[in-house]
Structures are given as C-alpha cells and as structure tokens.
Amino acid sequence: MNVKIPFVDLNFQHQPIQNKINSAIQSVLQNGDFILGQALTDFEKAFSAASHALFGIGVASGTDAIALGLQACNIGVGDEVILPANTFVATLIGVIRAGATPIFVDCCPKTALIDLEAASAAVTSKTKAIIPVHLYGQMVSPLKLLNFAKTHDLLIFEDAAQAHLATRDGYRAGSVGIAAAFSFYPSKNLGAIGDGGMLLTSDAEVAQKMTRLRNYGASYKYYHTDPGTNSRLDTLQAAVLLEKLPYLSEWNRQRLHLAKLYDSELAPLVSKGIIPMQNQSDEGHVYHLYVVKITEDSSISRQDLQQKFIEAGIQTGIHYPIPCHLQPAFANLGYQMGDFPHAEALAKQILSLPMYPGLTPSQVKETVATIAEVLCEQKLVILNT
Ligand SMILES: *Cc1c(COP(=O)(O)O)cnc(C)c1O
Numbered sequence: 001m002n003v004k005i006p007f008v009d010l011n012f013q014h015q016p017i018q019n020k021i022n023s024a025i026q027s028v029l030q031n032g033d034f035i036l037g038q039a040l041t042d043f044e045k046a047f048s049a050a051s052h053a054l055f056g057i058g059v060a061s062g063t064d065a066i067a068l069g070l071q072a073c074n075i076g077v078g079d080e081v082i083l084p085a086n087t088f089v090a091t092l093i094g095v096i097r098a099g100a101t102p103i104f105v106d107c108c109p110k111t112a113l114i115d116l117e118a119a120s121a122a123v124t125s126k127t128k129a130i131i132p133v134h135l136y137g138q139m140v141s142p143l144k145l146l147n148f149a150k151t152h153d154l155l156i157f158e159d160a161a162q163a164h165l166a167t168r169d170g171y172r173a174g175s176v177g178i179a180a181a182f183s184f185y186p187s188k189n190l191g192a193i194g195d196g197g198m199l200l201t202s203d204a205e206v207a208q209k210m211t212r213l214r215n216y217g218a219s220y221k222y223y224h225t226d227p228g229t230n231s232r233l234d235t236l237q238a239a240v241l242l243e244k245l246p247y248l249s250e251w252n253r254q255r256l257h258l259a260k261l262y263d264s265e266l267a268p269l270v271s272k273g274i275i276p277m278q279n280q281s282d283e284g285h286v287y288h289l290y291v292v293k294i295t296e297d298s299s300i301s302r303q304d305l306q307q308k309f310i311e312a313g314i315q316t317g318i319h320y321p322i323p324c325h326l327q328p329a330f331a332n333l334g335y336q337m338g339d340f341p342h343a344e345a346l347a348k349q350i351l352s353l354p355m356y357p358g359l360t361p362s363q364v365k366e367t368v369a370t371i372a373e374v375l376c377e378q379k380l381v382i383l384n385t
Helices: 011-031 038-050 062-072 089-097 116-122 142-152 204-213 235-272 302-311 328-333 341-349 361-384
Strands: 055-059 080-084 101-105 127-130 155-159 179-183 197-201 218-220 274-276 290-294 350-353
Touching: 011 038, 011 235, 038 055, 038 197, 038 235, 055 062, 055 204, 062 089, 062 155, 062 179, 062 197, 062 204, 080 089, 089 101, 101 116, 116 142, 127 142, 142 155, 197 204, 235 274, 235 290, 235 361, 290 341, 302 350, 302 361, 341 350
Parallel strands: 080 101, 080 127, 127 155, 155 179
Antiparallel strands: 055 197, 179 197, 274 290, 290 350
16 A cells, blocks of 8 residues: 555654764764764763753663663562553563562543552552653653652652653653653654663662663673673664754654644544543643544544555554553453553554654645544445435
C-alpha cells in the first residue's frame, strides 16, 4: 500500500543538518575515542543542562537507564515500586531487572497519566519509589508528584523517555525526582541513529554510582565495587545527538503547533465520540505522540477506522494495545483482566495519529478529514439499513 502520510518521518530532522551530522561522525572516527569519548561528555553536559539537572550519565538504552538508574538510587530487592499499568513495557522491565517488586496502578482516562489517588491507595510499608511516566510527551504534574512523595516519604524516579524538554508547573522533565530516565531511540523527540539512553540526576552519589554501574561497576580501572554491566552511550551516538540537541526546542514547538491544529480540527468530532487526550500542561506538552480515543459513542470501531486509514495511505499506531499487567511474560505477577479498568479501556480505544516535525498542516487536516468522512459514511450506512 502506498504511504501518503507516514506515522513518523525522520528525514525532516536529518536532511537539513546532514553535513553537521557527517562531520560529527567523521571527527569521532578521526579521534578514535569510541568508548566514553569527548562527545559523550559534551552531550551529557549539554542535555543535563537543557533539562535542569546537574548530572547526565549516558547509557546504551532507555531500558538500561531505568534498570541501572533504579540500582543507582539503591532501589532493589524487597522494595516496592509503583508504576502505571499503561506504559511501554520497558518501564516494567527496568523495575524487574533492578530486582524490585512492581506495583501497578491505574491511570486517569482523560490524560492516560498515572492516577496519583490510586497510587496513594497502593502505598505499603515496603513502597520505596514511584515511577511517573511522562506519557505521550506530557509530564505528570510535578507539584502533585512532589506532594505525593512527601506525604508518603517516597522517591520519585521519572520515566521521561517520551518527554525530552517537556515542562509543567515550572519544572522540566528530568528535574523533578531523585533521577530520571531518557531514551534516544530514533523516533523519540530526540533520537540517535541507533539505541541510546541517559540517566539525569542532581544527586552526586547517584551520579557516581550510575557512572560505575554502566562501566562494569568499576570505581577505577580493574577495581570493581558494584555489580555493574557494560552499558555506555556510544561516543558516535552522542556526537550525533549533540548536533541534534540545538534543534530540539524548535522540533518540539512544531509538534505542539501540529497538536493544536489536530485539536481544533477534531473539535467537531468530539460529540461523535472521537476524543483527543487532554493537554493539562499548556505549552509544556512536547507531543511525542498525538493520541485520540475512539469511544463507544462513535459510530465506527477503532479497528474499522484503522482499516480506512490503511486504505487512505495514512499510517497510525496504538500506544499501547496491551497494558503491562496483561502481558503474558509477567503473568507471574498475579494481575488479571479487570484490575485496572481505565488502562484496559484505553488500550481498546486509543489511536495515535501521524506526528513529527515536518508533518504539514494540510496533512493534519487530511488525516482528520479521513475520520470525518468515515463517520459520515457510517451514518449513511445506518440510515439506509
Ligand atoms: C522508549 C521507552 C522506553 C525504553 O527506551 P529504549 O531506549 O527503547 O530502551 C522506556 N519507557 C518509555 C515510556 C518509552 O517510551
């Protein structure tokens, strides 16, 4: 099938700065400092500063940033960690790899962000931390989070893999908790040309432990004080990310403008059961994804709408079709269908529409027009039968 509007197109980011990226790669080749090289140090400084954190420690992936980051915060065996059921599975994998016990809670149906009242109810004497996932590019309210953490004496460990430079309540993603995990998977708001991740923290001890954990647990060469691993962000990836970072704010601004256009174009369809996820953070939402709900009030099913999109050459996605607590690999955690009604309902209703810097306003309008047409056709079918 011919793709008219792709879900993501990274060429719009890379083509205008192709020469810069090429020369950054060339200079790493010339320097030969492939592991823990200068560009990595430079990028760690630049990204942590941009995110209002004191330290950045580059690792091999966002998943490693979570798994090793939790260990760096001394969260592990015997500790319960609260996380939303409706996140990408990597959040859960990180908790399990750290040796901690994941405790799922439900989300708010309007934003898909973790429900802090449900989180309060899930706190026990073993709870050590909460992982707010800044899902789709919107932060969980930092003021509410800090209040929650203070009330229950818990650590906040942010999963900011979808929220590079997002802001809310005057805080930037990555500066709210004891530490925060980022991913530079290619299609994230800031993406490498391969895998990558980073832990941000303003706690010197956490930063030092993380620096050891990613490098075989070594305090210095051949002296190992922590059960670490090999998980460093390649100098080559850091060099590319360093070239892309100055453009990130502009790319995020483009995403926000496109989202506002989606919102206004979709407004007439809200009464027909097509409901965009709510933006509660004004200009601070960085729209990693633009997600709508196809509710029961709609005359068309999500599946049929997706089929129409395929026929129209418009790519869409579902983030995510199965909540973590229902994934077969984690059945041993003992959760079941019905445990988290909002997360389960969302998994059936959500649809992610094309969203990337370089997507045009007319493509946004065409995408929404496709939904409007389908709803209109459905109505005619119903009237004629
Ligand atoms: C992408 C993502 C991760 C994992 O990052 P990787 O770099 O792919 O390992 C973790 N959490 C969330 C919410 C993500 O979107």
